[in-house]
Amino acid sequence: MAMSGAGGAGRRSGAPVRAGALLLVGGLASALGCPGPPEVPVPPPRRAGGPTVAPGCKGSGCSQADALLAAARAFSDVRHDYLLDTSSAMVPGRGLSRSAAGVFSPVGVACARQKAEVAATATPAAAGAPAAAGAPAAAGAPAAAQTTGAPAPGQGERAIDFRYVGIAVDSVLAGADVDLPAYFSAGGTVDRRRLRLVAMALVADEDPQFFEPTEDVVPAPGGGCACGRATHFIGAVKRGAMVAYETDVTAGEAHGTAMGLFKARIAAGDRRVTMTSVGELSIQGVEGAPVAGAPSGGPAFGALRLDVKKAVPLAYAIYPVADVCRFSLAEPELTPLPLDFGVVPYGATATVQAILRNRAQVDVRVTHGERTVEVPAHGSAELTFSWTPEGNTAACEQQTRRETFVVQPKDPAAPVVPRERAVPVPQQVTTGMPTFSRHEPIATETGRSPDYSRASVDWTCPAGYVVDQCEPQLASCLSSTGSCNAEGYRLTAEATPDGRGCAFRCTGPSSSLWGDHGCAYTAAMVCRLGCK
Incomplete structure (x- = not known):
């Protein structure tokens, strides 16, 4: 300002x-x-634009x-x-x-x-x-x-x-x-x-x-x-x-x-x-x-x-x-x-x-x-x-x-x-500390129609820090290969638009008659000191 x-x-x-x-x-x-x-000599009166x-x-x-x-x-x-x-x-x-x-x-x-x-x-x-x-x-x-x-x-x-x-x-x-x-x-x-x-x-x-x-x-x-x-x-x-x-x-x-x-x-x-x-x-x-x-x-x-x-x-x-x-x-x-x-x-x-x-x-x-x-x-x-x-x-x-x-x-x-x-x-x-990191296991329940919103989290860096890394680790989904990016599963980790945090998302298939589905991973965020 x-x-x-x-x-x-x-x-x-x-x-x-x-x-x-x-x-x-x-x-x-x-x-x-x-x-x-005043105790000092009086200066000229305030002019326009003063x-x-x-x-x-x-x-x-x-x-x-x-x-x-x-x-x-x-x-x-x-x-x-x-x-x-x-x-x-x-x-x-x-x-x-x-x-x-x-x-x-x-x-x-x-x-x-x-x-x-x-x-x-x-x-x-x-x-x-x-x-x-x-x-x-x-x-x-x-x-x-x-x-x-x-x-x-x-x-x-x-x-x-x-x-x-x-x-x-x-x-x-x-x-x-x-x-x-x-x-x-x-x-x-x-x-x-x-x-x-x-x-x-x-x-x-x-x-x-x-x-x-x-x-x-x-x-x-x-x-x-x-x-x-x-x-x-x-x-x-x-x-x-x-x-x-x-x-x-x-x-x-x-x-x-x-x-x-x-x-x-x-x-x-x-x-x-x-x-x-x-x-x-x-x-x-x-x-x-x-x-x-x-x-x-x-x-x-x-x-x-x-x-x-x-x-x-x-x-x-x-x-x-x-x-x-x-x-x-x-x-x-x-x-x-x-x-x-x-x-x-x-x-x-x-x-x-x-x-x-x-x-x-x-x-x-x-x-x-x-x-x-x-x-x-x-x-x-x-x-x-x-x-x-x-x-x-x-x-x-x-x-x-x-x-x-x-x-x-x-x-x-x-x-x-x-x-x-x-x-x-x-x-x-x-x-401040050079970096700040946070790691936490994230998972849905296992079932025919799991609640994938439980595998979606938003994290924010502490005040004065900016995001340096957003990464899903140890990912495991109930696809035939265990991949979280196949057979309808999608796992993403992205920095928020303001650069101050991470958005983790996992979506996947659902069924009403047979088969179990689910998503599990460890969310990892690293922030670096970014004071201005």
Whole structure:
């Protein structure tokens, strides 16, 4: 399913950033539930052809929103700082002050400016350095069990740097779930909040931007640097697409969690839930497949795939001011995030490549497992990640995990702060048993006129599986030769038209005066993992 809308004029792209909050401004500013002016500069009014708003749920349900609620659990480790601005009104380099509550306010100084120089390329520091894109998988992995991870973008799709599904309260991306009462107890003056269920994807940067300090950045008394009251600065614009389900919540309704309230309103077909779309985001998923850790008995959904069909200016990256200090070991950026290994059966090994961009102004050494690679200042390198999922579920199961790599200065004597960084990498895979098989003896009674309907059965593969083989085995009919395809007998086994099961049929003769007839066989069905 695809949702479409439009945004403002484009600017140059920047890269995603570190853990934090997402601030929703721009074309969505008129929908904010919190009264008063926004904490960031007000962008131009929404133009015709801007983000589209429609009823979020019709009738008694809303399957896409249900799927997003289920998928949000897999993104609980993916937290990034962005200013979401559909009008491209932000100014890269402008300072921002972040409060303890995670709210950003503009500061009237420019703390950074874009660097014009071209980034360098990484060089291996050891024999175990990551291979280039398209290189064979690491030695020791079974060749027959290797897969290439997530599928490449299809026609009309864009390579994705960042995918996210989660809850936002007013302007802040809050994560997989939050307790609503806390958002009304702070300050005691807000009696209405805007709750959002956001699905967004940002496309890959063709021209990543790096920043250097302006004259307003000065050494700080305790070390490092400062830029007035600013704690962060606005990075380059990011292009992508988004779908958001929105509803207002009053203080009297704020009981329990955001997920719980959303689920209740969606289940009731509450017309206060509306949908906003920006750009064109394709959302595809596997319905009916369990999610790892999901409670039994409720609706189940497998992994969602978010693809951008039409990218528009959507967000700005936000960086700490400390990143442009002269001796700062800025956290590198890794794209795409989260790492998606695609569909990988239990026991098989999949590998994916990710691009690491060194945002520090010093050369660094990156250690990932037993591999090490050196990356020049503002350079990039490719890292290879592998995963062999394990389990025993006969269905599409989504697994998540975190892996860590370590970044240190290439020169151990370099006076950088901090001395090293451990960078977590959230990862996802859709997995399941490679095959599912079922065998069962099928037979009519023996007699002059047996009931051949007893020898006709229809089987369906488990959710997320497609049929691979339908076969009658050990067939025996009461013909003179025992064949089930002679003297009026006919035994067939065919895949169903949707490819999700098998249809077994056995027919034969009948008589009213003499002779016995009958049909017996073992029905055998083999299904293979076919998650989408």
